[in-house]
Amino acid sequence: DAGITQSPRHKVTETGTPVTLRCHQTENHRYMYWYRQDPGHGLRLIHYSYGVKDTDKGEVSDGYSVSRSKTEDFLLTLESATSSQTSVYFCAISESRGNYEQYFGPGTRLTVT
Amino acid sequence: AQSVTQLGSHVSVSEGALVLLRCNYSSSVPPYLFWYVQYPNQGLQLLLKYTTGATLVKGINGFEAEFKKSETSFHLTKPSAHMSDAAEYFCAVTPTGTASKLTFGTGTRLQVTL
Numbered sequence: 001d002a003g004i005t006q007s008p009r010h011k012v013t014e015t016g017t018p019v020t021l022r023c024h025q026t027e028n029h030r031y032m033y034w035y036r037q038d039p040g041h042g043l044r045l046i047h048y049s050y051g052v053k054d055t056d057k058g059e060v061s062d063g064y065s066v067s068r069s070k071t072e073d074f075l076l077t078l079e080s081a082t083s084s085q086t087s088v089y090f091c092a093i094s095e096s097r098g099n100y101e102q103y104f105g106p107g108t109r110l111t112v113t
Numbered sequence: 114a115q116s117v118t119q120l121g122s123h124v125s126v127s128e129g130a131l132v133l134l135r136c137n138y139s140s141s142v143p144p145y146l147f148w149y150v151q152y153p154n155q156g157l158q159l160l161l162k163y164t165t166g167a168t169l170v171k172g173i174n175g176f177e178a179e180f181k182k183s184e185t186s187f188h189l190t191k192p193s194a195h196m197s198d199a200a201e202y203f204c205a206v207t208p209t210g211t212a213s214k215l216t217f218g219t220g221t222r223l224q225v226t227l
Contacts, residue, residue, distance in 0.1 A: 101147070102159075107155075
């Protein structure tokens, strides 16, 4: 299995509070991604990174920001959590632009009350 | 832009029966296509992928899929279902020549009954 960890694995937070989710990889892969998974929607891309300090938006980026200061870490921040951001969040990595296979972390279940 | 349609959010088969999970895609350029499986409370695991070459691709756990350009389909099959195949399956597409951003279908939950 690819070396991807996510922390925390579960979190309950209140509306309006900031939340940061962490993805850590030991594979030295260039690309990293954040997805959210919701029933009936499959997985939707929030943000992705194609290198240190290089990030771009996905299809559902509103309300989220990301940072990547090191190859191995990709942080997802909800500046002010809302109930609509209750979801399961997955991090994924891929090796290079020519290899489109993505490896997924175990997920973080976030509940915003 | 690309998109993926998975027909049937739930599919139920008997153990030993054929598994057929349908996936149709839309892409303005030649696609790379993937099937992922998700077991309860786990992340996604790659089953198989089509990039170039042979259109019939074999994956793990006895699954295979055939890329049919004329039908814009990439259906997943397995000749004989096993109880351990019960999971959710996702089809995904990414266009070649671009950054590797996958577009996923909404998933099909496979139930296997005795």
